[in-house]
Amino acid sequence: MRKAQPQPSSPGSSSFPRSVRIGALFGVDIHLDASVVVIFVLVVWVLGANVFPSWHPQWSGALNWTTSLLAGIAFFVSLLLHELAHSLMARRLGVPVPRITLFMLGGVSEMQDEPANPKQEFWIAIVGPATSAVLGVLFTALASMLAEPDFADWLAQDKGAALASLAPLPTLLFWLGSINFVLAVFNMMPGFPLDGGRVLRATLWWFTGNLEKATRWAAAGGRAFGWALVLLGVFQVLGGVLQGLWLILIGWFIVSAASGSYSQLLMRRALQGCRVADVMRTHFETVDADLSVAEFIDDFLLKSSQRLWPVTSHERLAGFASLDEIRNVAPDERHQRLRDVMRTDLPDLTLPADADAMQAMQRLALRTTPMAVVRGDQVVGLLSQEDLMKWLTLHRR
Numbered sequence: 337m338r339k340a341q342p343q344p345s346s347p348g349s350s351s352f353p354r355s356v357r358i359g360a361l362f363g364v365d366i367h368l369d370a371s372v373v374v375i376f377v378l379v380v381w382v383l384g385a386n387v388f389p390s391w392h393p394q395w396s397g398a399l400n401w402t403t404s405l406l407a408g409i410a411f412f413v414s415l416l417l418h419e420l421a422h423s424l425m426a427r428r429l430g431v432p433v434p435r436i437t438l439f440m441l442g443g444v445s446e447m448q449d450e451p452a453n454p455k456q457e458f459w460i461a462i463v464g465p466a467t468s469a470v471l472g473v474l475f476t477a478l479a480s481m482l483a484e485p486d487f488a489d490w491l492a493q494d495k496g497a498a499l500a501s502l503a504p505l506p507t508l509l510f511w512l513g514s515i516n517f518v519l520a521v522f523n524m525m526p527g528f529p530l531d532g533g534r535v536l537r538a539t540l541w542w543f544t545g546n547l548e549k550a551t552r553w554a555a556a557g558g559r560a561f562g563w564a565l566v567l568l569g570v571f572q573v574l575g576g577v578l579q580g581l582w583l584i585l586i587g588w589f590i591v592s593a594a595s596g597s598y599s600q601l602l603m604r605r606a607l608q609g610c611r612v613a614d615v616m617r618t619h620f621e622t623v624d625a626d627l628s629v630a631e632f633i634d635d636f637l638l639k640s641s642q643r644l645w646p647v648t649s650h651e652r653l654a655g656f657a658s659l660d661e662i663r664n665v666a667p668d669e670r671h672q673r674l675r676d677v678m679r680t681d682l683p684d685l686t687l688p689a690d691a692d693a694m695q696a697m698q699r700l701a702l703r704t705t706p707m708a709v710v711r712g713d714q715v716v717g718l719l720s721q722e723d724l725m726k727w728l729t730l731h732r733r
Contacts, residue, residue: 355437364423366416369439380408383511391499391507403504410512412438414471418519419443421467422460429456450604454542461534468520476513482506527565527590528558529597551601558594562587603697606731610693615727616709616717623657625649625675629665632674637662644685644706646715647678653713655680658705686710687719697724 355367384404388395395403415438422445423433433447451457480487483506491498502510524532533554540550565587572580607615623632623645636645637659647655655678665677679685687696689711696719700707706720 355439357435361416361420362424364420364427364433364445365435367435367437369437371439372412376408376412379411380404383407387511388507391496391502394500399504403508407508407511410508411515414468414512414516414519415443417471418464418468418523419445421463423447425463426451426460429460431456431460450547450601454538457538457541458535461531461538464531465520465523468516468523472513472516472520474513475509475516479506479509479513482509525561526557527561528554528594530558530590533558533561533594548601548605551598555594555598558597559591562590562592562594565590603728604694606728607693607697611689612687612691612693612696612709612719613689613717615693615696615724616689616719617723618717620646620715620718622646622648622715623674625654625673625678627674628670629662629672629674629677630670632657633662633670642718643720644708644718646708647674648715649675653682653686653708653710653715654678655682656685656708660705689716693724700724 355369357365357367359366380401381404384401388400388404392400416436419436419438423436426433426445426447429451431447431449431451433445436443436445451460479502482503484490484501487498487501490501499507499510523530524535526532526536528534528537528551536557537550537554540553541547544550565583567587569580569583569585569587572583621636621640621642623636625647626649632645636642643658645657646653647657654675657674657678661677661679665672686708687699687710689709696707700719700721703721706718706723708715709717709719
């Protein structure tokens with residue numbers, strides 16, 4: 337599964353706000369969302385409490401749970417390889433991918449641009465499921481090599497006895513092969529923005545020559561597929577099958593992602609050719625670095641809806657002040673000057689006035705506070721997610 341890039345979100349939220357960077361592979365940052373803990377615990381629990389005990393009732397508890405834990409880790413390595421395949425193919429075709437984020441329902445390769453043509457879209461989409469299918473074959477083959485010589489025949493005749501004959505390592509590999517086949521098949525479902533939906537969009541794009549129309553049709557198909565999963569999950573829950581809750585969750589995610597992906601394309605079209613200076617807010621206040629914290633609170637923070645104040649010294653930008661910094665100052669220490677408590681990491685809080693507005697949207701999607709727009713060392717505006725959404729509402733074509 338993948339998506340083109342982070343989207344603007346509602347005030348106070350962001351795309352994967354709780355993700356943590358764990359490293360990089362081939363120049364692509366790898367992030368883990370906090371929700372990964374949920375699915376990891378669930379996978380390990382299902383394997384340790386149900387799957388492996390049913391295969392190996394003779395295993396000790398320690399062996400069972402150790403194998404389950406290793407299988408859970410290997411499962412997420414498989415997800416990472418699936419997403420890494422998307423990212424490396426995209427980069428090979430000239431589409432930058434700064435990072436991959438793994439989360440509860442899979443992962444996303446966050447591309448900075450849409451593919452330039454249907455061929456690029458097809459290859460970027462298809463390589464993920466193909467990677468999962470290859471991993472499925474590889475892990476299953478390794479499990480068979482480590483199993484008894486007649487394991488394949490035995491599996492066809494008596495599956496329970498065949499699985500019981502597996503040692504811990506081939507057990508892990510056999511399950512991992514099976515789950516990668518499931519990942520390949522599921523991701524090829526025609527539910528945009530699943531990989532199968534991306535392949536469908538590439539096909540529609542090739543036939544119509546119109547990316548917006550192809551995206552609209554593929555998104556409609558994705559919403560229909562998602563609602564079908566939700567409906568199936570509801571029927572299962574009503575029938576007493578609690579696994580239907582997962583279908584409801586996955587279906588709802590696909591519906592939301594399909595709608596969001598189409599909206600994202602419209603945003604990209606609307607912002608095409610725009611610079612930050614075209615969409616920024618130009619009515620704002622600055623404060624002097626020698627102002628006391630108490631004066632700042634009384635005269636600015638409590639009297640304005642502005643959420644970020646550029647702090648200047650000798651008419652040059654020196655830092656930033658907001659509620660986040662001020663609330664950490666104890667009441668009896670508010671005689672301090674703003675220069676003593678302000679943030680000074682200017683690159684993290686500023687945007688060049690001539691920067692691409694679409695790139696600014698990507699940075700703002702990962703924040704909950706505005707950013708200052710600068711020309712040299714002068715602040716010329718502020719830009720927030722709300723400002724962008726307001727501009728898009730008025731200019732979307």
